[in-house]
Amino acid sequence: MTQNIVQQKISMVFKSAIDKKSIFKNKRVLDISYIPDNILHRDSELYEISKILSVSLKNERPSNVFVYGPTGTGKTLVVDYVCNELLSVARENKLSVHYVYVNAKLKRIADTEYRLVSHIANELGEHIPFTGLPTDVVYSRFLNKVESLNGVLIIVIDEIDYLVNKIGDRFLYTLTRINQDLYNTKVSIIGISNNLNFTEYLDARVRSSLSEEEVVFSPYNAIQLRDILEDRSKKAFYEGVVENSVINKCAAIAAQENGDARKALDLLRVSAEIAERNNEYKVKEYHVDLAQKKIDYDRFIEVVKTLAQHQKLTLFAVLDLLLSKDVGFKVHTGDVYDKYVSLCNRIKKTPITQRRISDIINELDILGIINAKIKNLGRYGRTREVSLANSKDVYEKIYNLLKNDLYL
Template identity: 65%
Template sequence: MIVQKTIHDIFKDAINSKPIFKDKSVLTINFTPQNIMHRDSFIYTLSKILAVSLKGDKPSNVFIYGPTGTGKTLVTTFVLKELKKAADDNGSNLTYVYVNSNLKRVADTEYRLLSYIANELGESIPFTGLPTDVVYDRFFKKLKEIGGVVILAIDEIDILVEKIGDRFLYTLTRINQELEGVVVSLIGISNNLSFTEHLDARVKSSLSEEEIWFTPYNALQLRDILNERAKLAFNEGKINEAVINKCAALAAQEHGDARKALDLLRVAGEIAERLNAEKVLEEHVDMAEKKIDYDRIFEAVKTLPKHSNFVLYAIIELLKENDNSKVLTGDVYNTYSDICKRNKIKPLTQRRVSDIISELDVLGIINAKVISHGRYGRTREITFSNSLDTYLKIKDFIKKEWLFND
């Protein structure tokens, strides 16, 4: 009788229980909330700077900087959308283009960037094939045709400058003297303040006509944000205050990163869902933290070409042998060459492998620090940026993916 009642309850619960999520998309970075919390002063400042465009005047160029997940992109796109609405209502000629330099095939080269912006403005330009000056001509022609005020918001502008230099920015900041009937204004967004030190002095002063520094969120502000989003994202009773506080606290430790806080909350919810839990618990947040780190590395590794995978494989093999301490470039190159030979593949040169190690470091897959051993030379010291378990899984993936003899 008791058993029957239990089974009955299980079935009844299954029928009656609500899913954990109401709308998961609320917890992604693409979601723009109606109410942007704790960023009022930044919205006000940026709006004030851009408002002159409604009268057809050129707004100052703005340089926005601050750590990751402090709402720079959110505030900028929000203000631009509102500005566009106001311009349309007002009959002002205003156009804006938002460029994320971190997207592959957008800002790898000056050509790509130009063709991307031109395409956004409605000028069809192939992604390769034309001489750069022809692309510039078409771009300028399109700008003249559009006329009015054109605002270009370039996100992660530091990555752009690193890849293609500052010539393009120089041209853009000088464009208003060259073209009649159109004014172009720039918004540069970056989480790396020091990058401006390498800019041409004229570009630097021009880009920084106005500067806005986005301060990180504190744990209380993150909690407010998460609470607001959780109301929209989760069904009632599926999440409690303690879980939200934990996500906020973990993200606050990492320079107040709202993106990280939202990721933690979303992944914790997904884990709870997968484990058929009644609601999201604090232990799900711990699991989420580990999963996010693994996924981040795995996603990066998946896109790497063959030789980068082999180099990473060599690093993992060596670090495992060395008890997870550290390895040097020379050792990595020897092991990598052995792996290539075993698989009948011609190894790349040490010069190229040195660059691959740098690339892996930039992607956050490993840590590589240049150190000097004095008499015994200068090299890079390579360590894991994550747990050994994560790398062993990555190693298995590489082995399966490239089917080689280890």
């Protein structure tokens, strides 16, 4: 039987898909959610937290711990690791030690105090519906469940600053005082935060009880990041696929940007994805440059998408004024405002005041979306000189995105 040309081509496509070499031995190893076998360069933090929690094996209440440090410094990884180790030792010795992990960034878990408490109760096996009961009923069912554990309960609240921003610090007050209402169980809280300043906003009593102990995670340096990446890439890639210089480069870039291991891993993963997509079987330094651009670009677009409507209108006004001009061209707040008002008229939206638009321009500057330098005009007051902060092709994409989004 003779195949026609199209059929021959199709069978070639499938055959070459099978023959195509993959550069990944196990891509999952580079996922953010992957838990590595080795935790490198965190011995003292692992040790410190283990020591604090170890008293639970003697049925004593561990001190509450406040863990903080910038993103990607291994806080979640280390705390989760220590708690799981503790649980397995407790199990071996038939001791009643329990651990609940809450990620406060996950919306449905922690957008109200009710949801938070019912989530923790559910994790402990006490099924409380996610809505509908009076809060005091939820609390008392939660309390009864905790009491029935008859041992030590460790509650980890990750990204705790988000939670406090959203629902205030009353829940923390309640949780850190819960031991007063308990006889058989002791509760200890571990709060994890990327934001160092957030405790300033806490009630003084809450702050001092949350920070009975503090463990600080510092940024990784380039050498530490290189070790972390090397360890991971041995499992993720076939041998010889990733050059040492690539790992060094990812480590160096991430070390410069806040010593973030997540960023380093992202860079390596995206570099390899770009190489693979281009049918290249070696990851090279220029792939890292491309990856860096892609990651920055994606983040930029993401930030723009989450802006409020008047922020978007203001940004659109700026782009409308600047995109047709040479790079480095600047406009003043007044020009932006006039353009903004005309855009509002076009879509029949009531404009807000120039003062507010000036604030928005400042916000866009803080977000790194545009540059806005204050300029003194002597007795004519002050204005901002607005210019572009990124390359034009990025702004052109944003311009079109906003145009659709705002029906302009």
